[in-house]
Amino acid sequence: MLIPARMSEAEEKRWVTVMLNKLAAQESRRVLGDAELAERAERLSAQYFGGRARPASVRWVTNQNTRWGSCTPSEGSIRLSHRLQGMPEYVVDYVLCHELAHLLVPGHGPGFWRLLEAYPRTERARGYLEGVVAADRLPQVPGARDE
Numbered sequence: 001m002l003i004p005a006r007m008s009e010a011e012e013k014r015w016v017t018v019m020l021n022k023l024a025a026q027e028s029r030r031v032l033g034d035a036e037l038a039e040r041a042e043r044l045s046a047q048y049f050g051g052r053a054r055p056a057s058v059r060w061v062t063n064q065n066t067r068w069g070s071c072t073p074s075e076g077s078i079r080l081s082h083r084l085q086g087m088p089e090y091v092v093d094y095v096l097c098h099e100l101a102h103l104l105v106p107g108h109g110p111g112f113w114r115l116l117e118a119y120p121r122t123e124r125a126r127g128y129l130e131g132v133v134a135a136d137r138l139p140q141v142p143g144a145r146d147e
């Protein structure tokens, strides 16, 4: 029986590549602080809504488990569920855009969705979030989640 004493050079290179990719993935999913979140909202508002949506505050909350985000237009406050932390950036951006749009249009009428069409990944982000909700409802397979 042959047991390699150490990795070959090729194996080592491959392993380093895998680890670097993992680090890069973690980096891109880094959690934003509240200040960064507010900055991001400002940038998105400028990019997609001509800067018209101006929230007074944008922050993460941990007491919001049934909604991804919420907005109180009278106060200009936007809150995002901490459950979004670690999700891809385009998903967080979608929820921010959604709540920013509510500062301009209350409710989910056709005018609201027309406004949100400005954000190009609305459909994709909604699909992602629907997938998360569906996965949460699946019966747990033992061992399937211990990563």
Ligand SMILES: [Zn+2]
Binding pocket: 098, 102, 107, 108
């Ligand atoms: Zn909404």
